[in-house]
Amino acid sequence: MKLERPVWPEGKKCAVSITVNLNGELFWLQLDPTCVNMPKTLSLGQYGMNRGLDRIIDILDNRNIKATFFTPGWIAENYTEKVKNVINHGHEIGALGYKHENMALLNTQEQKTAIKRGIDAIKINCGVVPTGFRSPEGELTLDTLRSAKELGLNYSSNLCDDDRPYKKNLGNDMEIIEIPIHWVNYDLPYFAFNYHPAFPAGQGRIANYTGVLSNWEDEFDGCREYGLCYVLQLDPAAIGAPGRIGMLEDLLDHIQQYDDVWFATGNEICNYCNETL
Known part of the structure; x- marks a missing residue:
């Protein structure tokens, strides 16, 4: 059952989860394999x-x-020290498939194989076992989420049907915690650009930084007002540029002016939801 207005730990008014998608060059390789x-x-x-x-x-x-x-x-295998550094700074590692697969184009077994291969690569190369799952850009299916759950992943952060975490019914007496996301709170759609392969297809984008920051702040303000869960998605290639990284600092300054915000990883939100939902 979905919460009407979530009750957060320690009487906090809303939740904020900062998430980073370590796509590396895989985003472009999925778009066009000849990019190799x-x-x-x-x-x-x-x-x-x-x-x-x-x-x-x-x-x-x-x-x-x-x-x-x-x-x-694949990132865990090819940027092992970078991922280990993330872990050494106390952050959570979640699963993102193996090589940025478009899950909806794969059959059930192919999806399960890709997810398992990704989990195993993280475990072998980085020494941690992920508990959360996000599908790469592109569609996914219920079989994607069923496969993730069957492989021991406890939560998903993929869908856009709410702004509160909830238990997603996957059928066959199977559930997974869903921590919803929204495109407006993702940097890549604003800033990704390339001539060939053309992205976006019609060109005409790199967004105004001030406007994007204003969007993010307004979305947070709305989440705080209604007691919701604000999930920010970042790609280091987008937000990590010298002129853009200040947007992240400004956004966090805006959020941290309030002392009633619960900053949490996906795993922390999942554990809390499993106890309270």
Whole structure:
């Protein structure tokens, strides 16, 4: 049963979860596999892992905020020290498939294999076992969520049907905690740009920074007013640029002016929901 107005720990008024998608160059490879021979396009994602990620970690450290970093298995294999550094700073690692698969284009067994391969790669290379799941950009199916649950993942952060965590009925007496997300609180749709492969397809985007920050602040203010769960999605290649990283600082300053906000990782929200829902 969904909560009408969530009750948060210690009488907090709302919840905030900072999440980071460690896509690296996989976003572009999924868009067009021939990008493997396009070093300029690949460098767009590599920048996030090589430069932007450390800036995010520094800002979170300075504010004593723990975040959830959703990580494809391929990233765990190819940027192992970067992912281990995330862990060493006390952050959660979540599962993000293996190589940025579009789950809806795969059959059930292929989806399950990709998710398991991603979990195993994180465990083998980084020494932790994820408990949460986010699907890469692109659609997913109920079988995706069933596979995630069957593989030991306790929560999903994929759907857009609420702004409160809830128990998602997957059928067959199976449930998973869902922590909903919304495109407006994701940096990549505002800032991702490339000529070839063209993204966005019609071109004409890199958004105004002040406008995006205003969107994020307004969404937080609404979540706080109604006692909801504000989930921010970040890609280090987008937010990690020198001119954009200040947006994250400004947003966190705006949120932290209030002392009634519960900052929580996905796993912390999941555990709390399992106790209270």
